[in-house]
Amino acid sequence: MTQTTHPDVRGAGPGPGEARVVSHRPGGPLRRLTRALAPLPWIAPATGLILFVVIWPVVAMFQTSGQHYSSLGFDMGSAGWKNFTRLFAEADLTSVMVRTVVWVVAVVTITMLLSLGVAQLFNKQFPGRRVARWALIAPWAASVVMTTLVFRWMLDPNNGAIVVFLHQLGVVKDFNGTGSNVLANPVSAFCWEIFVAVFVSVPFTTYALLAGLQAVPADVYEAAKLDGASAFRTYLSVTLPLLRPALLVAALINVMNVFNSFPIIYELTGGGPGNQTATTTIFMYTTQQTNIGEAAAMSVVNFGFIIVIVLLFLRASKWNSAED
């Protein structure tokens, strides 16, 4: 570490003896090396930091996935591909993978559609707009764990606010009875988890899109109006294409966030019953309690997912800048 932060101290200044003679000759190999290394003191800390906080954990994760760990956590030597074969032999893995795709697609799609509408609304002048804009920040500013806990309490089968309301409407017959615990049934629980995820994702997405909308120059709308375009046509052919950079960024960040999201599912159901509401992130966590190596293998698979998504995005954004 010390070496990378203070690289080549001897080479940077004139050293004793021979080195000084060499450094006087212009264009010598050492001089060239010195010049090449000159930016190092400036970029080395950042590079070091990235190596330390990004690359090292990734390497450690790959290493862990190839090791056999005892249940106490002691490294028992190489496991070869055994952690991966065990992972792929898990009966629940397929359903967990499918659920993860459903989770990401559903949450991001609903979030994007809702946010497009809300951003459009917030881009218009109306009384109380400032208050409304501030209010939207609340779910974003609050800790996700906190928001999720509030929802879990509201869904308590005995006295949760939502359940009490549904009881008053006559939808729920008995407190603590069948039908009162929406988090017990994997399907309804997962729907609620998607709802909470959308709830916490909409504010950021709305603001990202709102910024995009505000960047659209007014004269293009004027031109569209002069050409006699309908409101719908204007939205489709003017607003959406100009909003594409904002849409892409918002979508990518949401995909990564939602894919990696842990607290919502963990707090509402813990992935249960069994693994019936778990995504790959939750599944990785529960696997870690029985087999660290296998959990690391799951992390590697997750990492692969994310890399693929990022590559797809980079491709999409290149296509985007080429068209502009």
Add this chain to the structure above:
Amino acid sequence: MKRRLLALSAIGVAGVMALTSCSSSSTSKATTSDGTTTIKLLAPDYGTAGGPDSSQTYWQGIADAFHAANPKITVKVQTIAWANWDQVATLIQDKQYPDILVGDAPQELAANGLLYPLTDVMSQSTISNLIPVFAKQEETSGVAYGAPFTTSARAMFYNKKLFAAAKIAAPPKTWADLQADAAKIKALGGGNIGYGLPLGPEEAQGESFMWMLGNNGGYADASGKYAINSAANIETFNFLTSLVKAGDTQPSPATTDRKTVWSDFAAGQVGMVGGSGALIPIIKTAGKLQTTDWGVATMPGKTAPLTSALAVHDDITAFKAGGHAAEVKQFLDFAYADKYQIQFDNEYNLLPATTSASTSLTASDPVAAGFLATVPTSVVYPNTANWNTLKSKIQQTIGTGVQGTDPSKVLGGLQTFATSNQ
């Protein structure tokens, strides 16, 4: 910006240095030149950290008395809340071993060669005073590597108020009775729960075991081999499925933790629940039920109440790394005195691990006496080396077997996991 990064990386370097210095200090010898020795004791907090019932107080009291009697030995006490007990695994992975560890079962640690055999760290008179059913549990291939320290037995708690309201005369003896009684309590309405069935991740292995025992099943057969998917166990889970389907339990057993069911029972909303002495302080704190409002009965079985209750225990183990066998032996013999055993049980409503303390507690505490009577014939968890890992798997998955997934599939999966991870 760059300067900040430089500062950050400097902090990183300093952090790494601090970490390495921490780990190196732990290897330093605890015996100083003047012949005094310090041994480290690590224990879970059964009470609230910093509160009047903290286990830190209990252990510090013993440590001080011990130091007064043996001025050359100092016992350094550290307690960690049960909720943060994961930290112990980290300490052990980091090779920062205590001399004495309270809480964890010895099998896994012994398999890794970390522990003293019990005979090295406890004198024969103390060992022979341990309750046999638990002492037997400490063995790994015939050698005990730990001692039970505190125990508890399970029984069924029932709410006498709800029983009276539902016109039920006596606590149920069979599964059929239990189902009928649970249905009556549920029919009272008002959100009352017939039987609280916690098969969520907290304690699913205990609740499941109690039900398996009612059908002469269990996790292992008579020869000690895993038999999780035996016909008897599958039948048990089929019965539980019917109980859940009929709405005689709370709605979602697979995601309900024991603490939730216990606090619902303490709030007076649950007719019957499997419990141990640890439920009593929860009932008292809630203040909804008077002592006369609840009773304890033997857990019903398929055709008759259980003849052997489920009993669990927490252990004391001693690590070899520090090399303080003699000092640990002196301390453990001191700490297993009846008065300290009974002090612990009175504080937390648990049961003692020694025969002599059980005898005197039976004489003085009628509630504890009821539980203690079941201990000699009680059944304990398997003492296989992979039980801890299997337990996590059971906690995660077994609940699905009462909520629509075919029990033979769930239990079969656990059996495969148990036998393929030995």
